[in-house]
Amino acid sequence: MATTTLSKPALQPKGYAETVANRRAKTPLSRILATVVVSVLAVAWLVPFAWATVTALKSETDAASTPISWIPASGFTFDAFAKVLQSGNIPTWTLNSLFTSAAITAITLVISASVAYAISRIDFRGKRMLMGVIVASIIIPPPVLIIPLFQQMQSLNLIDTYWALILPQVIHSPMVFVLKKFFDQIPRELEEAALMDGAGRLRIFTTIVLPLSRPILAAVAIFVFIGAWNNFLWPFIATNESSLLTLPVGLQTIKSAYGIQYAQNMASALLAALPLIVVFLFFQRQIIRGVATTGLAGT
Amino acid sequence: MSTARTTAPPAKPAPAVKPAPAAKSLRSRRDNLHGWAFSAPFLAFFLMFLVWPMISGAVMSLTGKSLTGANSGFIGLANYSEAFADSDMWRSLGNTLYFTLISTVPLVVIALALAALVNMGLPAQWLWRLSFFSPFLLASTVVSLFFAWMYNPELGLFNDMLANLGIPPVAWLNDPAVAMWAVVIATVWWTIGFNFLLYLAALQNIPQQHYEAASLDGAGGWRQFFSISLPQLGPTTVMIVILQILASLKVFDQIYQMTEGGPGGATRSIVQYIFEAGFTGYRLGYSAAISYIFFGLILLIALAQVFITRKRSA
Numbered sequence: 001m002a003t004t005t006l007s008k009p010a011l012q013p014k015g016y017a018e019t020v021a022n023r024r025a026k027t028p029l030s031r032i033l034a035t036v037v038v039s040v041l042a043v044a045w046l047v048p049f050a051w052a053t054v055t056a057l058k059s060e061t062d063a064a065s066t067p068i069s070w071i072p073a074s075g076f077t078f079d080a081f082a083k084v085l086q087s088g089n090i091p092t093w094t095l096n097s098l099f100t101s102a103a104i105t106a107i108t109l110v111i112s113a114s115v116a117y118a119i120s121r122i123d124f125r126g127k128r129m130l131m132g133v134i135v136a137s138i139i140i141p142p143p144v145l146i147i148p149l150f151q152q153m154q155s156l157n158l159i160d161t162y163w164a165l166i167l168p169q170v171i172h173s174p175m176v177f178v179l180k181k182f183f184d185q186i187p188r189e190l191e192e193a194a195l196m197d198g199a200g201r202l203r204i205f206t207t208i209v210l211p212l213s214r215p216i217l218a219a220v221a222i223f224v225f226i227g228a229w230n231n232f233l234w235p236f237i238a239t240n241e242s243s244l245l246t247l248p249v250g251l252q253t254i255k256s257a258y259g260i261q262y263a264q265n266m267a268s269a270l271l272a273a274l275p276l277i278v279v280f281l282f283f284q285r286q287i288i289r290g291v292a293t294t295g296l297a298g299t
Numbered sequence: 300m301s302t303a304r305t306t307a308p309p310a311k312p313a314p315a316v317k318p319a320p321a322a323k324s325l326r327s328r329r330d331n332l333h334g335w336a337f338s339a340p341f342l343a344f345f346l347m348f349l350v351w352p353m354i355s356g357a358v359m360s361l362t363g364k365s366l367t368g369a370n371s372g373f374i375g376l377a378n379y380s381e382a383f384a385d386s387d388m389w390r391s392l393g394n395t396l397y398f399t400l401i402s403t404v405p406l407v408v409i410a411l412a413l414a415a416l417v418n419m420g421l422p423a424q425w426l427w428r429l430s431f432f433s434p435f436l437l438a439s440t441v442v443s444l445f446f447a448w449m450y451n452p453e454l455g456l457f458n459d460m461l462a463n464l465g466i467p468p469v470a471w472l473n474d475p476a477v478a479m480w481a482v483v484i485a486t487v488w489w490t491i492g493f494n495f496l497l498y499l500a501a502l503q504n505i506p507q508q509h510y511e512a513a514s515l516d517g518a519g520g521w522r523q524f525f526s527i528s529l530p531q532l533g534p535t536t537v538m539i540v541i542l543q544i545l546a547s548l549k550v551f552d553q554i555y556q557m558t559e560g561g562p563g564g565a566t567r568s569i570v571q572y573i574f575e576a577g578f579t580g581y582r583l584g585y586s587a588a589i590s591y592i593f594f595g596l597i598l599l600i601a602l603a604q605v606f607i608t609r610k611r612s613a
Contacts, residue, residue: 037416038413045434046430052444066453107344122337123327124331130342141549143590144597145353230437232438237574252556265444266445272440276437280429280433
């Protein structure tokens with residue numbers, strides 16, 4: 001993303017780098033000013049993390065004493081983290097979140113990519129109507145479905161199962177649209193040749209189209225995974241049993257359980273935040289590119 | 300929207316031997332089969348977990364069904380007429396619109412300002428993205444725990460900072476006049492990174508030549524921003540605003556977690572009202588009716604969007 005202009009030097013007129021350098025050199029003051037403003041804001045943006053971390057590293061007594069302080073009177077301690085890890089269900093909830101989000105992402109990718117491929121490449125009767133219905137469904141807000149979905153899951157006896165968490169979360173109509181647009185751009189010649197050689201549709205799809213679509217598949221996977229990992233309302237409704245809760249829902253029960261254990265609250269929140277933050281640190285580029293390419297997908 | 304292709308691509312050279320009509324119909328029959336086979340898995344989920352709930356929800360909204368399963372007989376439009384006369388429903392709807400208004404403005408304006416600043420060729424690009432985008436990766440519950448703690452009247456960071464400035468403490472989440480703003484501050488912190496990234500990507504797609512030409516003509520930074528960047532960002536802004544409005548209208552998580560809709564219903568959103576009518580009031584039929592009223596509102600906004608974008612492009 002940041003390197004779009006740099007990766008295509010052939011397209012730039014001669015002396016491009018020089019001009020940019022000039023432009024930048026000419027206005028050092030405004031750039032310094034911008035850097036200062038952005039730095040102040042960035043620090044402000046990190047304050048909630050920092051304050052949560054400092055609180056989590058205090059004893060409960062220090063966390064609840066006034067006047068508040070960034071440096072606790074009795075020193076930093078890992079007590080809150082230890083207590084939360086011993087008594088709470090955070091490891092279980094993390095695994096639940098990981099499992100359900102991975103399942104949702106995998107199913108979404110498979111079913112969305114194959115329908116998008118059909119619409120992009122195969123001339124079958126009714127496909128325009130199918131695409132129309134899928135695009136129109138983008139407008140349906142998920143909260144509208146919670147009451148009938150709950151009823152449905154109840155009559156299927158799936159409340160308090162992983163199925164109830166996974167099944168209703170795999171329809172991502174905007175992603176079908178994103179994938180179809182990408183498939184449309186893949187040259188048809190590659191497939192025509194394979195078709196001539198007698199390869200079936202499924203083989204063409206899995207051996208030619210999907211490998212060429214890795215970047216968009218990754219982007220869609222990232223987007224769906226983050227959404228599933230952080231989803232609150234539906235998992236909150238679909239599960240009650242503590243051993244089945246996902247992280248966001250589990251945290252909500254912790255909050256009501258240890259209302260005034262501030263250090264433990266913050267330790268739990270940080271432990272819940274950790275997995276995705278770590279993933280982000282490793283895959284920053286891919287995640288940012290994924291969000292930028294799929295972010296306006298609802299359009 | 301690109302349209303589906305019903306004939307073979309014209310660019311393809313004509314085959315040496317024209318296929319017999321029988322072969323052609325065989326091929327189209329095979330295509331029909333393959334097309335629907337590839338669509339079947341998505342379609343199955345789509346029908347089961349989207350179309351069916353939409354239908355059963357509509358039916359349910361015409362009954363007096365309760366969470367226990369009792370009273371599932373038809374009562375016509377009674378739920379709808381009750382909802383339209385329900386002052387709590389209107390209040391929740393009003394709260395939702397208020398939240399949407401006061402959250403959309405900063406979430407668009409600040410995101411644009413941040414992106415424009417970062418795009419001025421600042422060093423350490425990854426650092427700014429990391430700072431502003433990382434909160435977006437947090438679950439709502441984490442954000443709510445962080446902010447509820449900072450909003451704590453005696454032990455919170457916000458009142459401590461105010462005290463340092465000599466300002467009396469504020470009852471952030473307990474004051475009906477302030478609570479919604481407190482929720483908005485948390486929401487801006489949480490989700491601004493998303494719009495920021497979209498704006499940053501859009502800014503980087505503006506060809507540098509435009510700026511070069513302008514600076515040769517002596518246009519300064521401000522001038523360049525207002526007469527090049529802003530107009531070029533028009534379509535992106537329209538989309539970001541629409542997506543933000545639609546997202547804000549669905550607000551539930553952070554409000555429910557931080558204030559439970561309080562104090563005294565001052566922050567209760569329409570989605571929370573749907574949730575409560577169904578799961579604490581046990582009235583599924585009534586809750587389904589309110590869901591459909593909410594859906595009607597979303598549809599109206601979507602139609603307005605189509606109308607506006609048509610007009611722009613016309």
